[in-house]
Amino acid sequence: MDAIKSRGSNSVIVVRLPGPLVDLFPGSLRRVEMHAVNVREMVDELNRLWPGMRDRICDSTPAIRRHINVFIDGKRANLETPIEPGTEVFILTAISGG
Numbered sequence: 001m002d003a004i005k006s007r008g009s010n011s012v013i014v015v016r017l018p019g020p021l022v023d024l025f026p027g028s029l030r031r032v033e034m035h036a037v038n039v040r041e042m043v044d045e046l047n048r049l050w051p052g053m054r055d056r057i058c059d060s061t062p063a064i065r066r067h068i069n070v071f072i073d074g075k076r077a078n079l080e081t082p083i084e085p086g087t088e089v090f091i092l093t094a095i096s097g098g
Contacts, residue, residue, distance in 0.1 A: 011035050011085040015042060018093045021057075025050040039070055040079040042089060057091065067094040 015032045022028045028050045036042035047054035059065050063079065070077040071090045083089060 013042070013083050013085065014088045015046070016088060016090045017046075018091060020093050021053070021091065024056060025053060028053070036083055038079070038083055039064075039072075039077050039081045039089070042083060043079070068092070069094065 012033050013036055015034060017028065017030055017032065019030065022030055032046070032049070034042065034045045034049075036045055043054050043057050046057070057064060057068055057070075058079070064070055064077075069092045070081075071092065072081055072083060072087060077089075
């Protein structure tokens with residue numbers, strides 16, 4: 001079941017979370033519907049749903065951690081990036097190897 005706040009379906013966004021992040025929070029979902037006008041509000045809502053998630057997405061400055069990427073319409077976003085209703089937001093973890 002998707003997590004949805006009740007403000008009206010016309011302003012819903014869809015957030016896609018990476019498996020490694022979901023694995024850290026039992027009961028969390030890979031696909032979450034919510035209301036948020038910018039990335040900061042989206043992160044706050046994720047943290048409300050699953051306490052501690054903000055600390056995994058953001059550092060203490062606060063900014064999005066360097067090993068986390070948030071994409072809106074194929075463009076990398078920061079905490080102040082606005083999110084239009086109906087948008088799909090992708091949160092991805094960086095992959096490194098060597």
